[in-house]
Structures are given as C-alpha cells and as structure tokens.
Amino acid sequence: MPHGGDRSVKFGVLQFPGSCDERDALLACAKVADAELLWHGDRDLKGADAIVVPGGFSYGDYLRAGAIARFSPVMESVIEFAHDGGLVLGICNGFQVLCEAGLLPGALLPNVERRFVCRQVDLEVVDAETAFTNRCAPGELLSIPAKHQTGRFYAPDLDPDLVVLRYATGHCFNGSQDEIAGVRNAAGNVFGLMPHPEHAVDPLTGSVDGLSIFSSMAHAGVAV
Amino acid sequence: MSRSEAVALGLTEGEYDGIVDRIGREPNQVELAMFSLMWSEHCAYKHSKKLLRTLPVEGPRLVLGPGENAGAVDVGDGWAVAFKVESHNHPSAVEPFQGAATGVGGILRDVFAIGARPIAVLDSLRFGEPTSERSRYLLDHAVAGIGHYGNSVGVANVGGEVYFEAPYEQNCLVNAMCVGLVERERLIRSAAAGVGNKLVLFGASTGRDGIGGASVLASAELGDADADKRPTVQIGDPFEEKKLLECSLELLDRGLLVALQDLGAAGLTSSSSEMASKGEVGLRIDVRQVPLREADMEPFEIMVSESQERMLCVCEPGRVDAVLEVCARWEVGGTVIGEITDTRRMEIFDGDERVGDIPVEALVDDCPLYDLEPAAPAAPLYDAPARTLEATAARDVLLGLLASPNVASRRPLFEQYDSVVGSRTVRRPEQADAAVLAMPNGGAIGISIDGNGRRVACDPYRGAVEAVLECAANLACAGAEPLGLTNCLNFGNPEKPHIAWQLTEAVRGLGDACRALDLPVVGGNVSLYNEGGEGPIYPTPVVGMVGELPDPLHAGRTGFAREGDAIAIAGPFAPALPGSELAKLRGEPLPDGLPETDVAAVRAAQAAIRDAVRGGRLSSAHDVAEGGLLTAVAESCLAGGLGAELELDVADEERVFGEGPGGFVVSAPEAALRELAERIPVTIIGTVRGESIRGPGLHASLDELRAAHGALAALFD
Incomplete structure (x- = not known):
C-alpha cells in the first residue's frame, strides 16, 4: 500500500446533491484506507474515523457557496464529530462548507478576476506537523490542481500558526490573503484547502503529490 | 386554425395543407403547435435527411x-x-x-x-x-x-x-x-413499449421559456429583431441537471425503466411522440398533471415548452412508486402524466377534455422531405478577409501567425473549464493533440x-x-x-x-x-x-x-520533451498557401478549390505515427494545421518549454507556412525516426535544443513566442 496506508482506518466522504468530486475523493481515500460515501440526508457517519467534505456545488451553491450544505443532517453529525476531535478535511466546496459551519476560520470570496480558473498549482507546505501533512516535508512543494470561482481566502484576524499550505510564488490566482491555500482549526483536527489533492493521486492523471494529504490522515487516524 | 397562423409558426402553406390532409380536418391550436415544431427543420431534418442517408x-x-x-x-x-x-x-x-x-x-x-x-x-x-x-x-x-x-x-x-x-x-x-x-x-433505448405502462415526467417544472425555440428561432435566419426572440431562449439550471443525471442513472441501476428520453427541442411534444413512434404505440397524456411554473399555461404551451432539465420515462405500473421514490431521494419532481396505448395516436387531454388527437406517424414520420436544388455559385460567396499582416521576414510572420486568433493559445478559454473532474483525464488541453x-x-x-x-x-x-x-x-x-x-x-x-x-x-x-x-x-x-x-x-x-x-x-504528447532529440516532418505533406491562415492574414481572397488529398496515403501516415506513439518511440507528435510547419514546430516548443535548432529554408513560405493534410512534426532519437522512415516519408529538419527557435534567417526566443501565442488573454481582461 502506498504511503503507509492502513485498512483499519475508514474515511467517510460526504455526498450532497450537487457534489462533483465525491467519487474522486473516494478513490483517493481508498488508495490509503477504507472509504465509503455518506449521504447528506443521513446523520449516521457509519463508524468513519475521518471525514472528507468534497468539492462541487452542494445544493447548487445557491444563496452562497456552502451556505445550505452546512445545515444538512449529515453536517450536524460532522460538526459534532469535529467537536469531539475527529479528523475532517474540506476540499474546495468542502472548505467553503466548513467555513460556513464555523469549523474553520475565515471565508472564501469570489476570485479577484471573478472567473472560474482550473490550473495546476504548486503549494508550499508551511506546517508539516499537522494531522493532514505529517507525511510531507516542511517547505515541500506539492503540485495539485485548483479549480474554483470562489476561492479567495479572507480572514483578517487569522492566527498565523493556523496556516498549513500556501500557494507558491506566482501560483495564487484567486487573490487569497497572504497567498494562503489551506488552514486548520486551533485544535488541529479540521483542515480545509481550495486545491484538490484528490485529483493528484495517480501519475497517469498528472501528479501523486496530493496523496500525502490522505496518507497523513490515515497515519494520524491510526495514531488516534 | 388557419393557414396564416401556420405560416406564423414557421410552416409553409403547402405543409399546412398536408397536415389537414393527413388528419382529415383542420388542426386545433394544440395540434398545430405540435405539428409546427415536429415539422420544423430542427426536428424533422426536412432539407438534410436525404443527404444524411448517404453517410x-x-x-x-x-x-x-x-x-x-x-x-x-x-x-x-x-x-x-x-x-x-x-x-x-x-x-x-x-x-x-x-x-x-x-x-x-x-x-x-x-x-x-x-x-x-x-x-x-x-x-x-x-x-x-x-x-x-x-x-x-x-x-x-x-x-x-x-x-x-x-x-x-x-x-x-x-x-x-x-x-x-x-x-x-x-x-x-x-x-x-x-x-x-x-x-x-x-444501454437503454427510447422506444416506448408495453400498453398500459406509465409515462413519468421528472425533473424541473414546466414554464413558458423556450416556446417556439425549435421553429421560429432555430429554423429561420437571424435578423434585426433578434432581441425580441430572447424569450425563446431557455434558462438553464445546472444544479437541477446534476440531480436529474444522478436520478436517471440510479433509476437505470435499479432496473426500474422500460424506456428513457430527454426533453430537448420541442419539449414534451417531440420526446413523447418520438418515443411512441419508435415503439409503434400510442400515448395518452394529460397536460393537467404536468407540474407548472405558471398556473395559467395553455395546453399548447405545456406541450411545446422547452423548459430545461426534464426527462420522460416509461415504467411498468407496479414500479411507479419505486420510480417516484428515487426521484424524491434526489429531490427531483416526478409525476405520472400519461400512459401507453395501442392506438398509435397522440391523445392529449386537459383533464377530461380531449384537446389534441393526432396519428403518431403523421406527426413524426410524415413530414415532407425536400430535395435540395444545389448549384455551384457563379461568383465568390465571401469577401476577401481583411489584411492584418504586412510582415514578410520569417520570424515576424511566425510571430504574427502565433498571435492570430485562430492559432493563439486557447488557455484563456479552457482554464475556465474543469478539465480534471472524474479522475480520468490523462491528457488535458494543450498537452496532446487529442484529449485522452x-x-x-x-x-x-x-x-x-x-x-x-x-x-x-x-x-x-x-x-x-x-x-x-x-x-x-x-x-x-x-x-x-x-x-x-x-x-x-x-x-x-x-x-x-x-x-x-x-x-x-x-x-x-x-x-x-x-x-x-x-x-x-x-x-x-x-x-x-x-x-x-x-x-x-x-x-x-x-x-x-x-x-x-x-x-x-x-499516450502521445504535443510538446518536445528531450534536448538532443531530432525534429522531423513526417507524412505525405504537400503544403499550399491558398486558403491558409497566412493567406487570410494577408487578406487574400479564398481560392476556388483546394488541392486534392491522397487520403489513403494520409491514412497510412496516421497509422505509422499512431504505432510509433504507442510503442513509446516518439518523444512528441503534433499534426501540422493552421499556420503550417513552422507554427507547428513553435507550438511543440511552447508545449514542451524547449527550443529548436532548425535547418529549414524559411524563405520557402509555401513549405514553412503552407497548409494541407498529412504532415506531422515529431521528435525522437534519430534511430526511431529512421525506423519511422521505413513506413512513411520522414525529413529531419532540426534538433530540440536551447530556449529559442533558430535557424538560417530565423531567431525568436521562447519568451517572444509565448508572448505572441498568449494574444487571446487580452480578450478576457
């Protein structure tokens, strides 16, 4: 198994109406651990050790990105799970949902150029001590696709210690504050990022650099 | 309904008479609306069907x-x-x-x-x-x-x-x-089958958008009053489509459907009547069962609305509840609106009142087909393009071609699209000549x-x-x-x-x-x-x-990949300037005819290139198209981030900027090119090297090429 995955750890990947990348996230998780989809209308997390809130346009992102999904039955359980210290990863729309739910600091605003952009970007690992980056080296660059229209991270009072990933110089197309690509909560068990590590887990489709996020979680899941 | 009303809906007087002939009376409003769409060019292919049968x-x-x-x-x-x-x-x-x-x-x-x-x-x-x-x-x-x-x-x-x-x-x-x-x-087909089976409409509700889209908009020339036609354009809701997609696939996964059809042009009219025609059955539809966005819609409007994100399926009566359950799970509306009959007629009801009754065959299969009356034009149909390029030095012509809107990088467009969702994309745009x-x-x-x-x-x-x-x-x-x-x-x-x-x-x-x-x-x-x-x-x-x-x-790649590889032009390439991108930029009139192509030779060259790519023997392969050979070389330079040293006579404009099928710019170790030359013509023209494209009478850095190639970005500022 690559990156020291562990079948005793189980990922739960949420599925909302309008999720787009949930199957991709499921495939990525399945490379390092067990994984199962969790339906938005069910409160049961089915014994998952770690939760992935995937990308897409949950509930069409009507009203505001992530604003409706945050109130779904499954999210009630995820919020409780996070408060109990469970590992939660939010990718793109999932990051937006976790911000809306108050599990992560800050908010995601429309990109400075107000267009959807899909581009392979380099991310610098700022903090390699987290449950989501323990398989990375400090300062390591990860090549991962980013694709979004509402990804400008904004958190004026952010504790700088919470920054986990930053866009490498010249790679931040969305105008995020301090070029921040991913942040964690103060407790360290919830992490969100706009780029898509689940789309960088296979050399065939361009990069395997995203796999370390999932293997880090699997590793941390065993440690817990 | 009268002939003049038929003409207003896009039918000819002759077609109206044909309708009266086929149903034995004058059509009412619902029927005429249905005919006007089903007999439109967009739905009936009345000017192209005979030609299409030759393919x-x-x-x-x-x-x-x-x-x-x-x-x-x-x-x-x-x-x-x-x-x-x-x-x-x-x-x-x-x-x-x-x-x-x-x-x-x-x-x-x-x-x-x-x-x-x-x-x-x-x-x-x-x-x-x-x-x-x-x-x-x-x-x-x-x-x-x-x-x-x-x-x-x-x-x-x-x-x-x-x-x-x-x-x-x-x-x-x-x-x-x-x-x-x-x-x-x-795989599921769209033919309705099983008398007594139910017709379920699911997806979005039905509104007044897109009425007449297939006929008055799609089947007529554009003109000055087009702003007035904006209400004939439908409004899309991708979230509804996403749910509809997942719902449809789950219905099929569970084996609940007999037939499935989408609602496109001409809405419920075409989807239902085509299902009936293919299944050789009749349908009875009650428009009052159709969920509406506006309560006062007329039966004819319901039948022809092109509201988006709707599907129609046929299921056995015992499975209706299961079908509606799946719809509810995906938060998609689903309603039984009719059933299959053995009448081979489209019977439209508004509650108890029959508001339309048409033989399926007349509606779907009897639209008159027209023979075209082709005649080659005596004079040129198109004005010469505007002259926009004065340059003659090869370097300047190359930069002009790379900056031409038809050649410049499409990155400002394709970066607005998600190219990776689904975890299948092996080659994204600009990585190879085809997506993989x-x-x-x-x-x-x-x-x-x-x-x-x-x-x-x-x-x-x-x-x-x-x-x-x-x-x-x-x-x-x-x-x-x-x-x-x-x-x-x-x-x-x-x-x-x-x-x-x-x-x-x-x-x-x-x-x-x-x-x-x-x-x-x-x-x-x-x-x-x-x-x-x-x-x-x-x-x-x-x-x-x-x-x-x-x-x-x-899978092959467009870009040069390795310093020291030889660069070659391969295939039966016989370029010509008339009709090329360069001729356009120079404002030359369109030629009357293109050179003949030896299709068999081109096919053989494609097979040889394909085999060499599959065998991993080529570092890159890129077909020569708009802008000709030198443009193709520059594109391979830019895609790979590597320069090229060329031994080409760039004064021979026809050779370096002419166009025509059958040419490929490939790069590989020389031995691989010699092997390729056993099957097709191969001429080595240079070496992958450095950070510029250079040769006798030619020098441009990759940065200069990239700047020219990036011309479209300015359109999206």
Missing part, C-alpha cells in the same frame, strides 16, 4: 447508430462509449451565456438518456473577428456559460476549438459534444473535435474531407485509432442553391472520408439557416471523433 453508419465497433439520443461504440470488456455533438447556435447568438449553457445541458441529457454517465464535454465555437465588440461579448459570455454549466454538473471539459472569421459575426456557432461511459448491457481519458478496463480513449470552416468555404468537398482527416490526425498523435465520429453540419439557408451545393458537397466529402477510414457516423445534428443580414456563415461541418489506445501510459 456510412456501419462499423465493427458500432453499438448504437443514428436515431437514438446518442451513438455509441464498443471499447472492450463490456464497456461502450457514447457520444454526440449538437448545436445551440441561434440561442447563443441571441443570449450567449444561457444559449451556450443550455447547449451543454442538452447534450449531457442526450448522453445520459441512453444510460451513459457523461465523462467529457468538448466544444466547437465560431465567432466574428475579435476586433468586433459584439464578437468579444459573444465569446466572453458563451465561454462563461459553457463553464458555468459543465463545471457545476461535474463533467470534465477536455478540449475544443474556436475560430474567428468575419462570416460568423452575426451568426456565431456554439456546438457542444458530450462523451459518456456505459456498460453495454446497461483513462477507461475502467485499463485502456484509454482519445477525443478530438475540429472543422475549419474557411477551408470548407474554399472547397466544400475537400474541406470536409480535411475536417475528418484532421480529427483522425489529432487522435493519431495521441496514439489513438478512430472508432467512430459524430458531426454537426452548420450551414446557411438550404433553400438557396449555393448553400444547398455547399451542403451536398460537404456531406459527400464527409461520407467519402469516413468510408476511406472505415469509420461509421454514429449520429449528429444539423443546424441550417445560419445567416445574418450580411450573408451566410462559412459552411462548417464540425467533426467529433472518438478513438481508442491500449495503454494510457503511452
């Missing part, structure tokens, strides 16, 4: 041919790939964002209507010159609409093409192609879409042959062998003899090229009446092609 539709790998919502080919191990291209030209010319968005929505539904999960979208766009404010507006909004819809549904947009030419100024083209993946045994997607059986498919209308305007027959060869060449460079093609025939008004001639010649070219490559046409679409006040568009047959390659690890 080859058989092939060893064919699974579904023309006549179903989408065609499909076998890709092995029980898997099939479904695909189709369709136009949404007139809606996009009137309202580009929604027109393009709903064009994507419509083609997605065509593909999941046969049970396939959409895995890729490609688009083919035509606008007037970007110097025109209107063209920039159309481009900006159409691209945003395509992105908005496709990104939201979560289907990768993996490729496409765009050309800018003055004849598209008033009538832009927006063609979208969708590719889907399905286990062969899960991994298949569940370990193989891969290559996909390409192309069609240079200016070449077809020069020579409708040979231009159409070139469009097919160009797609096949793109696939060859990726290592893929073609399995089938779909086409969208975008032409002017076929009632005019010179347009009829363009159409006839182009279809003859398509057919001959397909036969020469042993390729079936699996389906497609025809868009006629593409004319504005200043004349017809360039005749534009857009070809979409799907091929297979055994090993995605050996």
Whole structure:
C-alpha cells in the first residue's frame, strides 16, 4: 500500500446533491484506507474515523457557496464529530462548507478576476506537523490542481500558526490573503484547502503529490 | 386554425395543407403547435435527411447508430462509449451565456438518456473577428456559460476549438459534444413499449421559456429583431441537471425503466411522440398533471415548452412508486402524466377534455422531405478577409501567425473549464493533440473535435474531407485509432442553391472520408439557416471523433520533451498557401478549390505515427494545421518549454507556412525516426535544443513566442 496506508482506518466522504468530486475523493481515500460515501440526508457517519467534505456545488451553491450544505443532517453529525476531535478535511466546496459551519476560520470570496480558473498549482507546505501533512516535508512543494470561482481566502484576524499550505510564488490566482491555500482549526483536527489533492493521486492523471494529504490522515487516524 | 397562423409558426402553406390532409380536418391550436415544431427543420431534418442517408453508419465497433439520443461504440470488456455533438447556435447568438449553457445541458441529457454517465464535454465555437465588440461579448459570455454549466454538473471539459472569421459575426456557432461511459448491457433505448405502462415526467417544472425555440428561432435566419426572440431562449439550471443525471442513472441501476428520453427541442411534444413512434404505440397524456411554473399555461404551451432539465420515462405500473421514490431521494419532481396505448395516436387531454388527437406517424414520420436544388455559385460567396499582416521576414510572420486568433493559445478559454473532474483525464488541453481519458478496463480513449470552416468555404468537398482527416490526425498523435465520429453540419439557408451545393458537397466529402477510414457516423445534428443580414456563415461541418489506445501510459504528447532529440516532418505533406491562415492574414481572397488529398496515403501516415506513439518511440507528435510547419514546430516548443535548432529554408513560405493534410512534426532519437522512415516519408529538419527557435534567417526566443501565442488573454481582461 502506498504511503503507509492502513485498512483499519475508514474515511467517510460526504455526498450532497450537487457534489462533483465525491467519487474522486473516494478513490483517493481508498488508495490509503477504507472509504465509503455518506449521504447528506443521513446523520449516521457509519463508524468513519475521518471525514472528507468534497468539492462541487452542494445544493447548487445557491444563496452562497456552502451556505445550505452546512445545515444538512449529515453536517450536524460532522460538526459534532469535529467537536469531539475527529479528523475532517474540506476540499474546495468542502472548505467553503466548513467555513460556513464555523469549523474553520475565515471565508472564501469570489476570485479577484471573478472567473472560474482550473490550473495546476504548486503549494508550499508551511506546517508539516499537522494531522493532514505529517507525511510531507516542511517547505515541500506539492503540485495539485485548483479549480474554483470562489476561492479567495479572507480572514483578517487569522492566527498565523493556523496556516498549513500556501500557494507558491506566482501560483495564487484567486487573490487569497497572504497567498494562503489551506488552514486548520486551533485544535488541529479540521483542515480545509481550495486545491484538490484528490485529483493528484495517480501519475497517469498528472501528479501523486496530493496523496500525502490522505496518507497523513490515515497515519494520524491510526495514531488516534 | 388557419393557414396564416401556420405560416406564423414557421410552416409553409403547402405543409399546412398536408397536415389537414393527413388528419382529415383542420388542426386545433394544440395540434398545430405540435405539428409546427415536429415539422420544423430542427426536428424533422426536412432539407438534410436525404443527404444524411448517404453517410456510412456501419462499423465493427458500432453499438448504437443514428436515431437514438446518442451513438455509441464498443471499447472492450463490456464497456461502450457514447457520444454526440449538437448545436445551440441561434440561442447563443441571441443570449450567449444561457444559449451556450443550455447547449451543454442538452447534450449531457442526450448522453445520459441512453444510460451513459457523461465523462467529457468538448466544444466547437465560431465567432466574428475579435476586433468586433459584439464578437468579444459573444465569446466572453458563451465561454462563461459553457463553464458555468459543465463545471457545476461535474463533467470534465477536455478540449475544443474556436475560430474567428468575419462570416460568423452575426451568426456565431456554439456546438457542444458530450462523451459518456456505459456498460453495454446497461444501454437503454427510447422506444416506448408495453400498453398500459406509465409515462413519468421528472425533473424541473414546466414554464413558458423556450416556446417556439425549435421553429421560429432555430429554423429561420437571424435578423434585426433578434432581441425580441430572447424569450425563446431557455434558462438553464445546472444544479437541477446534476440531480436529474444522478436520478436517471440510479433509476437505470435499479432496473426500474422500460424506456428513457430527454426533453430537448420541442419539449414534451417531440420526446413523447418520438418515443411512441419508435415503439409503434400510442400515448395518452394529460397536460393537467404536468407540474407548472405558471398556473395559467395553455395546453399548447405545456406541450411545446422547452423548459430545461426534464426527462420522460416509461415504467411498468407496479414500479411507479419505486420510480417516484428515487426521484424524491434526489429531490427531483416526478409525476405520472400519461400512459401507453395501442392506438398509435397522440391523445392529449386537459383533464377530461380531449384537446389534441393526432396519428403518431403523421406527426413524426410524415413530414415532407425536400430535395435540395444545389448549384455551384457563379461568383465568390465571401469577401476577401481583411489584411492584418504586412510582415514578410520569417520570424515576424511566425510571430504574427502565433498571435492570430485562430492559432493563439486557447488557455484563456479552457482554464475556465474543469478539465480534471472524474479522475480520468490523462491528457488535458494543450498537452496532446487529442484529449485522452483513462477507461475502467485499463485502456484509454482519445477525443478530438475540429472543422475549419474557411477551408470548407474554399472547397466544400475537400474541406470536409480535411475536417475528418484532421480529427483522425489529432487522435493519431495521441496514439489513438478512430472508432467512430459524430458531426454537426452548420450551414446557411438550404433553400438557396449555393448553400444547398455547399451542403451536398460537404456531406459527400464527409461520407467519402469516413468510408476511406472505415469509420461509421454514429449520429449528429444539423443546424441550417445560419445567416445574418450580411450573408451566410462559412459552411462548417464540425467533426467529433472518438478513438481508442491500449495503454494510457503511452499516450502521445504535443510538446518536445528531450534536448538532443531530432525534429522531423513526417507524412505525405504537400503544403499550399491558398486558403491558409497566412493567406487570410494577408487578406487574400479564398481560392476556388483546394488541392486534392491522397487520403489513403494520409491514412497510412496516421497509422505509422499512431504505432510509433504507442510503442513509446516518439518523444512528441503534433499534426501540422493552421499556420503550417513552422507554427507547428513553435507550438511543440511552447508545449514542451524547449527550443529548436532548425535547418529549414524559411524563405520557402509555401513549405514553412503552407497548409494541407498529412504532415506531422515529431521528435525522437534519430534511430526511431529512421525506423519511422521505413513506413512513411520522414525529413529531419532540426534538433530540440536551447530556449529559442533558430535557424538560417530565423531567431525568436521562447519568451517572444509565448508572448505572441498568449494574444487571446487580452480578450478576457
């Protein structure tokens, strides 16, 4: 198994109406651990050790990105799970949902150029001590696709210690504050990022650099 | 209803008389509305059907041919790939964002209507010159609409093409192609069957949007009052489509359906009557059961509304509850609106009152077909393009070509589309000449879409042959062998003899090229009446092609990959300047005819390139197209980030900037090129080296090339 995955750890990947990348996230998780989809209308997390809130346009992102999904039955359980210290990863729309739910600091605003952009970007690992980056080296660059229209991270009072990933110089197309690509909560068990590590887990489709996020979680899941 | 009302709906007086003849009385309002759409050019193909019958539709790998919502080919191990291209030209010319968005929505539904999960979208766009404010507006909004819809549904947009030419100024083209993946045994047809079975409408509710879209908008020339037609353009909701897609596939997974059909042009009328026609049954529909957005809609409006994101299915009565349960799970509305009868009539009820009663055959199959009256034009149909390039030095010509809107990098467009969702995209835009997607059986498919209308305007027959060869060449460079093609025939008004001639010649070219490559046409679409006040568009047959390659690890690349590799021009390349991109930039009139192509030799060259790519013997492969050989070399430099030292006589403009099928720029160790030369002509022209393109009389740095190639970015500021 690559990156020291562990079948005793189980990922739960949420599925909302309008999720787009949930199957991709499921495939990525399945490379390092067990994984199962969790339906938005069910409160049961089915014994998952770690939760992935995937990308897409949950509930069409009507009203505001992530604003409706945050109130779904499954999210009630995820919020409780996070408060109990469970590992939660939010990718793109999932990051937006976790911000809306108050599990992560800050908010995601429309990109400075107000267009959807899909581009392979380099991310610098700022903090390699987290449950989501323990398989990375400090300062390591990860090549991962980013694709979004509402990804400008904004958190004026952010504790700088919470920054986990930053866009490498010249790679931040969305105008995020301090070029921040991913942040964690103060407790360290919830992490969100706009780029898509689940789309960088296979050399065939361009990069395997995203796999370390999932293997880090699997590793941390065993440690817990 | 009277003849004059029929004419207002787009029918001719003769067609109205034919309707009266067939139903034995004058049609009422509901019936006339239904006939006016089903007998429109858009639905009945009345000016093109006879021609389309000349296209080859058989092939060893064919699974579904023309006549179903989408065609499909076998890709092995029980898997099939479904695909189709369709136009949404007139809606996009009137309202580009929604027109393009709903064009994507419509083609997605065509593909999941046969049970396939959409895995890729490609688009083919035509606008007037970007110097025109209107063209920039159309481009900006159409691209945003395509992105908005496709990104939201979560289907990768993996490729496409765009050309800018003055004849598209008033009538832009927006063609979208969708590719889907399905286990062969899960394919479902649209034929209604089983008397007493229920007809369930599911998806969005029905409103007044898109009324008359197929007839008064899609089947007539554009003109001054087009702003008034904006209400005929539908409004898309990709979130509803995403739910509808997942709901439809789950209904099929659970084996609950007898038949499935999407609602597209002419809405409930065409979807239901075509299901009845294919199943040789009748249908009884109660419009009062249809969930409405506006309570006071008339029965005829309900029958012809083109509200988006709706599907129609047939299920056994005992399974209705299970069907509605799946709909509820996906938060999709579902309602029984009728049932299958043995009458072979479309019986429309408004509650207890019968408001329409038409034989299915008259509505679907009896539309009169017209013979075209083709005549080659006596004088040139198109003005010479405006002269925009004065340069003659090779370096300046090359930079001018790279900056030409038809050659410049498409990055500012394709970066607005999600190209990676689905975890299948092995080659993204600009990485290879064709998109490459991994298949569940370990193989891969290559996909390409192309069609240079200016070449077809020069020579409708040979231009159409070139469009097919160009797609096949793109696939060859990726290592893929073609399995089938779909086409969208975008032409002017076929009632005019010179347009009829363009159409006839182009279809003859398509057919001959397909036969020469042993390729079936699996389906497609025809868009006629593409004319504005200043004349017809360039005749534009857009070809979409799907091929297979055994090993995605050996998918080809466009870009040079290794310093020291030899660069060669391979294949039976016989370039000519007339009709080329350079001739256009210099304002030269279109030539009357293109040189003849040795199709068999081109096919052999494509096979040799394909084999060399699959064998991992070539570092890069890129077919020579717009801008000619030197432009192709520069594109391979830019895609790979490596320079080239060339030994070429750049003063020979025909050789370095001329165009024609059959040429490939390849790079590899010399030994591999010598091996390739045993099968096809190969001439070594240089070496991959450095950070510029240089040779006798030529020097341009990669940065200079990149700056020129990035010209389109300015259109999106």
